[in-house]
Amino acid sequence: MIRTALKIAGGTLLLVCLSAGLWWHVNGLPFLYSQFSPSTEQIIGDQEVPRALSPAQWQEDLDSLAQILRQRLIYVKGAFGARRLARRVDSLKRLVPEQTRAERILSVARLLDLPAPGTGHTGLPFIQRPVSWRLLPMRIFAFDDGFYVVHAKDERLVGNEVLAIGGTPADSVAAALAPWGLTSFAEPLRAAGVVDQIDEIPLRMRTPDGRRITRNVASKGAWSFSTVLYEKSLQEPVKGKWSPANAHPRTPNYGLSYRDSTDLLYVQFNRVRNASSEWTIADLADSLRVIADTRPLNKVALDLRNNGGGNHDLIEPLVDLFGNHPKIDERGTLYVLLSRKTFSAAGTLAMELERRSKAVFVGEPGGFAPNMWGDTVPVLLPNSKLVGNVSYRYWQTGLPDEPRPRLAPDLRVPLTSDQHFSDTDSAMIAVRQHEPGPRNTVTITAAERNEFTGTYRLSPIHRARVVDTSDELQLHVDRGRPESGLHPFMESDLHPLSSTRLATDITDAYLERRSGSKELALVWKDTTYALAPVDSGFTLPTEDLRAGRFEQAAKRLRTTRASGFKLDSWITSALTARADTLEAKDRPIDALRYNQLAVELFPQSWRVHSSLAYNYKLLERTDEAIRAYRTFRTLDPRRGKAVNERLQKLKRPDQEKEQ
Template sequence: MTGHPGVHQWRDDLTHLVDALEHEHANLFHTVSRDRFSRRRRALHARIPRLAGHEIVVEFARLIASIGDAHTVLRLGDVAGFRRFPLVLHLVSDELFVRAIGSEQPEAAGARLLAIGGTPAAEAYDAMRAIVSHDNEQGIRATAPALLSIPEVLHARGVIADPDRTAIEVETRTGERSAIELFAADDMPDDLVDANAAAAAPVPPPLRSPRANWFETLAETRSLYVGFNTVRDAPDERLEAFFDRLFAHADRTTPERLILDIRANGGGNMTLNRPLLQHIIRRDALNRWGSLFAVIGRGTFSAAVNLTVDLERETRVIFVGEPTASGPNHYGENAGVRLPNSGLTVSVSSLWWQYSDPRDDRPWIAPEIPARQSAAGYAANRDPALEAILAYELDPAHAVPYPERIAGAWR
């Protein structure tokens, strides 16, 4: 955020935002009615003099989220000046647990979150719902826990009283309850204690390099694991060259399974997926039921969801994990809007991606083999999706080609 805008500047930004949304969005009122959106805009315009700067930013995010699609978003985690508590949370089933925490409180790593700032954990999570731009519930599950470590967001949503410090209440893995004081810092510290720090088992492949694209052979199981985490060219390698290198390795090593892990893939440029599909289709030894798997989840979004559509339509893939964060058809293709006074950047969905059959109104792509991480499993360095794949024996009910495999989802 740039400087400290005054009331007139914030109102000017609000006008600029609404004008840009109406001009750039493919179908702005696909979920919220024009009348309701206008009433919310007028209410925010009137409240601006009574709000602090960080509260106005969060209210902008709330207005934008009301539009009802995940690509139209003000990413609060990217707002300059928004700080962090040394806390990383993850939602397991319907409970929040501490995935990582500051090094001063190692005993809390892996604990269940009971409350933050005196607000019960479930209420704190629900307070994030209205400010999360999402296509489905999985999008909220992916995004809301991260917002719970941003002091300005927590204060603006009434979860905590003091944005500089707060206390969380946790229940540790041994059943003990304790209160831990947290202080806001400009950045997330580098020395967080992870819940899996004391695990005897080695770190499983998905946790080793969650942002880059990479692969390795799991020798004992004759499986080729691919961490496909972004649909973008790397600074030192085009994505097409990465796929060429991957499949040259596959041709040399002749794996029995190809495991594409896209559960943390937030998208990018969907046109870069095409060489991957071509490589798979050319290789009958890998493109067969029981040999080709894709791990999907709440972090599978945008161009990665387009890839899941391509895979289910063009290959003999079996999906493992959790549902994706978008449906096969969704709004996307971000248009960037920069607000003139605050400098905030907003993404706006400029296209409707009719990527699957027009009758395909699934809210997500669901796995044939559900596999959801548990707090205890994470702490022990277990990966239920990978375990399910390695133990899998072909179920004829899963060997259903397109379009029959999705026919039940059609209206």
């Protein structure tokens, strides 16, 4: 009887194991990648991901991606150039027949690596099921003084300098795999010709004590239990780590400390997301204001080095505090720490502070450009099922079309391996030691001051005013008056260097008056902008929108876009906000033209199609609402479930069920 029971138990266990094995064979990879890359798995869904495709199918994917970029990437000509895009696609397609699978994936990634500064949001995530590359159990970081192992499953490797991979110098490998550099993925190394096989990757290293060693590091797939454990360990948040070379996410989103001994207020700002409903970024700004009101302040350090972004709409309370508090808005008080990992909404915050405060920037150049293509939507390639991200929104956080690829620090402090491994924060040391040098200003007469004062047109959507407060001259640039719901664009005191040249609070930014001309010149870094005098009653398109002068605003915006000027997210918001206001006043028919203009100017944005669909729904124009919702769903498949629910409520009983 016992023998029978054991047989039954053994048979049951065998069935369980076979069932588990079958489930894992079918669902294992989707399950694993849902843990590491849930956003891509959401888009792929239950579609089969092929492991082998013909060259023609890969070429079809490249053509499909090019078409997606033309249709969904905002200002594609500015980001890529239509002819450059066509040439790039043709050249990549010619390479496909002789390429390996990894090389073909890299070709897709290179097509999404756009050439214009500020396009870093668009790209191909390598952590996704259709890629399924093997991983090395380590992280290598490119310090200013070389490539070093900063994390490793074998902790004895941490601190070693990587000299070569497979016999190729590390810097040459990084250059061959630019812009991604030395990642943990094995297949790109073989695709670049660095190694012949990827089961074990030979790394030549120098240990901290100077010895040269070679280690063969085994690469393993995402299905490996050891890989899962190691990668999961790197996803565990850490607290208080300052070095951008540390791969762990940071916690909490933000925090502050005040040192009575030095009167230094330090703010570590790791993510532009509210920590909770009880402790928001606005609450953080209020807390900082209380400290500034009640404590002596020598310096304020805002640390953005590990901030990869978040919600652009949450930063204004901090900008207002740092730019307007009398104790902080002084030269040599506010210091903003940057690194290559400062990105997206954190970059927007840095740019706002550059234009609206007396901030001194410290560290490395940020990982963002002053003007950015941001806010992405996922796109699915038809054959390979690769999921890429494409930007549909443009954030003009710098001056129009300014060419800077990065915000460069005023105090450059390169990140070195010694700083990281010895836990020596050289950027904060530089903050404590820095004292601003004297500004050699002159006194100018009232008549000379008067030559600068007035209202000027900076761009089709920017107005500049030079104001004489009797104490000093000030520069104010706006995109619409505060009642239009827009924040100031630039605010600075002006410091006379001569009777025709004024310095601003911003590094390498000056206001100049040219002899014999009523125009002023804003010398901004390496670019000069003409300030044309206008009447004090000169309005901007955003003000026309708020005042209900729709036809005037629409004509100006259409003309501006036709000229090649990039209308940004502020215009999108102004249009949809005006429509929302009218809808709230039970005037949906008046709101409609604002939503229609938003779709005309920004057809790539799912947000404006969503707003238009709701407007049609209020007007009971069901067929048009359905079309707008379907466009919304096409532009952002992540929101497909929510859109389908709205469509079901709109559809008549005689219409087919929405899929």
